[in-house]
Amino acid sequence: MNAAAAALAPAPVRASFAGGFAWAFARDLRLTLRHPGETLLVIAFFILVASLFPLGVGAEPQLLQRIGTGVIWVCALLAAFLSLPSLFAGDYADGTLEQMALSPHPVSAWASGKVAAHWVASGLPLTVLSPLLGLQYGLAPDTLGVLALALLVGTPVLSLLGAACAALTLGARGGGMLLALIALPLFVPILVFGAGAAEAQAAGLDPTPHLSILAAGLLVALVGVPAAVALAIRIALE
Amino acid sequence: MTMANWFYFASPSTFYRLAGRTAPLFFALALVLGAAGLYEGLVVAPTDAQQGEVYRVIFIHVPAAWMSMWIYFVMACYGGLSLVFNTRLAAMMARSLAPTGAMFTFVALWTGSLWGRPTWGAYWVWDARLTSELVLLFLYFGFIALANAFEEPRRGDRAAALLALIGLVNLPIIYFSVKWWNTLHQGSSVSFRGTSMHVTMLASMLLMALSFWMYSIGTSLVRVRSIILERESRTQWVRGLAA
Numbered sequence: 001m002n003a004a005a006a007a008l009a010p011a012p013v014r015a016s017f018a019g020g021f022a023w024a025f026a027r028d029l030r031l032t033l034r035h036p037g038e039t040l041l042v043i044a045f046f047i048l049v050a051s052l053f054p055l056g057v058g059a060e061p062q063l064l065q066r067i068g069t070g071v072i073w074v075c076a077l078l079a080a081f082l083s084l085p086s087l088f089a090g091d092y093a094d095g096t097l098e099q100m101a102l103s104p105h106p107v108s109a110w111a112s113g114k115v116a117a118h119w120v121a122s123g124l125p126l127t128v129l130s131p132l133l134g135l136q137y138g139l140a141p142d143t144l145g146v147l148a149l150a151l152l153v154g155t156p157v158l159s160l161l162g163a164a165c166a167a168l169t170l171g172a173r174g175g176g177m178l179l180a181l182i183a184l185p186l187f188v189p190i191l192v193f194g195a196g197a198a199e200a201q202a203a204g205l206d207p208t209p210h211l212s213i214l215a216a217g218l219l220v221a222l223v224g225v226p227a228a229v230a231l232a233i234r235i236a237l238e
Numbered sequence: 239m240t241m242a243n244w245f246y247f248a249s250p251s252t253f254y255r256l257a258g259r260t261a262p263l264f265f266a267l268a269l270v271l272g273a274a275g276l277y278e279g280l281v282v283a284p285t286d287a288q289q290g291e292v293y294r295v296i297f298i299h300v301p302a303a304w305m306s307m308w309i310y311f312v313m314a315c316y317g318g319l320s321l322v323f324n325t326r327l328a329a330m331m332a333r334s335l336a337p338t339g340a341m342f343t344f345v346a347l348w349t350g351s352l353w354g355r356p357t358w359g360a361y362w363v364w365d366a367r368l369t370s371e372l373v374l375l376f377l378y379f380g381f382i383a384l385a386n387a388f389e390e391p392r393r394g395d396r397a398a399a400l401l402a403l404i405g406l407v408n409l410p411i412i413y414f415s416v417k418w419w420n421t422l423h424q425g426s427s428v429s430f431r432g433t434s435m436h437v438t439m440l441a442s443m444l445l446m447a448l449s450f451w452m453y454s455i456g457t458s459l460v461r462v463r464s465i466i467l468e469r470e471s472r473t474q475w476v477r478g479l480a481a
Contacts, residue, residue, distance in 0.1 A: 164400075168384060168397045178387055186405070188373055188415065192416060196418075228400065238393065
């Protein structure tokens with residue numbers, strides 16, 4: 001290309017993964033901060049469902065201690081899942097998603113940015129609040145720590161896998177229930193190892209194996225799932 | 239130049255005829271193999287020393303469980319083919335396999351619970367195999383629901399194909415996670431495959447598995463024929479068929 005043509009061309013946005021990620025992350029985070037209600041609803045749902053269990057199964061401290069970690073994990077899973085439809089649906093409905101797909105950044109970059117912002121708005125608050133709920137269930141302090149740590153490592157995987165499923169169901173009939181049907185079975189391993197870590201700690205065993213596997217799952221998901229999310233978005237935009 | 243055209247049967251119209259010609263053949267094979275397998279299993283095979291006659295449900299149960307996993311694998315492969323080469327027929331094959339796979343998963347669970355009641359004393363235990371088979375059933379349901387959730391059939395094809403691939407990666411992880419979860423909780427209390435199997439039992443099981451396999455091919459061919467007709471209803475050759 002000669003110098004004159006280069007001078008005439010508009011200043012190009014340099015396509016990069018980091019650029020697309022940072023842009024989408026900042027945008028979605030700002031949107032979340034402008035509408036804090038949705039995040040608060042997720043948190044309220046999480047606490048509400050966790051408080052229903054003692055009413056249903058009885059309030060004996062031993063029983064609650066026994067089921068506490070599992071209940072909190074299932075509630076976190078449901079809460080993270082409930083906020084999934086809003087991840088892409090709004091942008092899909094008003095055409096923003098198509099404009100984003102036209103940007104020079106790779107789809108997986110800005111999709112990952114959106115997922116990261118979703119995690120900050122849903123997974124992170126649940127992680128921070130989980131020790132409080134654990135106290136309600138009478139869990140020991142060291143178990144609370146492991147529970148929060150397991151949620152910290154596990155909830156990003158939920159957001160990633162859930163994002164792929166949310167993108168797949170864009171524009172589908174029966175949105176919410178369909179999303180539950182395809183996403184929840186994929187969450188099973190996270191639930192097993194996440195709840196297993198805290199439970200091992202409560203039983204006096206070493207929680208490190210569970211946490212290591214959870215962390216390994218997070219690394220694999222970080223590498224593999226953004227490509228699947230990008231493909232799912234491309235399918236939705238065809 | 240006379241080179242074999244590998245894509246000749248990738249066209250729905252040619253495959254429609256091929257499927258119509260071969261489907262009865264697979265059904266006949268399924269019938270013969272199934273009759274031989276049932277004879278071998280119900281008449282020839284000896285009574286089990288520990289479980290008596292009730293073990294004979296194995297000749298349905300295990301082949302159904304094998305087929306449930308194999309069909310999911312084949313379905314995901316067709317899904318991958320349809321995504322990579324953007325072929326319509328591969329996606330139709332994936333769609334046509336899903337109900338048969340779900341049926342075999344259900345049969346495996348159902349016969350398993352009927353078998354579990356007299357031998358373990360419970361219709362259901364949270365064993366790793368049972369749990370992952372249950373998850374597999376939901377993966378099939380999710381695939382079928384997603385494939386039919388769109389106005390535009392191609393959109394459903396591609397979304398469901400990607401879901402099948404994600405499920406294929408996840409399925410071994412699900413199996414090992416529940417296996418470990420189970421061993422952590424209650425130990426291997428339900429392992430009952432201690433003794434080596436009698437030759438006739440193995441032969442019967444293999445015959446039944448082959449029979450189920452042929453049946454699956456036959457039904458999916460019949461099903462793919464109606465999917466092709468539905469999708470291609472506006473084309474000249476389908477109108478020619480109807481005329």
